[in-house]
């Protein structure tokens with residue numbers, strides 16, 4: 001039965017690869033702690049972003065000279081994300097479209113710029129390179145929304161919006177297993193996506209961290225018994241558990257993962273604009289509607305995370 005489900009998951013993954021497949025190679029072990037963490041500033045308030053300047057401009061009338069005006073002129077907002085993070089950004093096998101909470105956050109921003117949420121272009125990016133998407137002028141994205149934790153190491157490379165969702169790392173194991181924490185898995189293999197904060201946390205806790213290109217690939221590795229468990233944000237694990245009746249999420253969250261939109265350091269005006277859109281979504285109920293639409297399996301919608309500014 002496990003093998004059959006693995007086959008289903010593999011088929012879904014392959015079906016999801018018809019457009020713009022991620023280009024990262026499957027990393028070989030051993031997994032390294034992300035290099036950028038070594039040069040992380042000792043202290044920063046990773047949740048604090050730039051304060052919006054006044055009210056949002058009317059859609060379709062972005063201020064001259066702003067980065068938003070450039071986006072408006074280009075006719076679409078380019079969002080970098082993954083295609084296999086269930087509930088957040090995953091390809092619907094029936095329509096071929098990438099859908100989820102993160103995509104809907106992108107739609108709110110597209111709507112604020114154009115008055116049309118469909119002027120959003122999804123670019124599937126390698127999970128391990130989420131902070132590198134703004135470098136290449138020819139093939140750049142305008143923002144990355146991808147279950148991405150704002151932390152001090154990443155702030156050294158990109159700017160972040162205010163927090164749009166709070167998550168925490170937990171563990172997914174086979175149903176009936178007595179394991180309820182990474183401590184119980186010393187010497188065992190535990191999967192996480194390349195370049196994720198989760199991978200480094202697994203390595204720190206003792207198990208052997210196994211990197212895969214995304215969460216879908218971790219689920220396949222788990223279903224094929226290549227790894228004993230998957231450990232990442234509770235939000236993502238809930239989506240994986242929904243796809244596998246033989247999996248369960250266990251233990252308490254043991255990290256804080258504040259999700260934020262990543263934006264190039266060259267466009268602080270755009271970060272302020274995105275923060276104004278997030279403020280509006282907290283006030284007008286669209287944040288809550290999006291939570292209910294995608295994340296109800298986590299329980300009733302909490303209050304949206306309050307904005308913090310630096």
Ligand code: GLU
Nearest residue numbers: 147148149196197198257
């Ligand atoms: N939120 C964590 C991160 O940004 C783990 C989830 C993920 O990588 O998708 O690294």
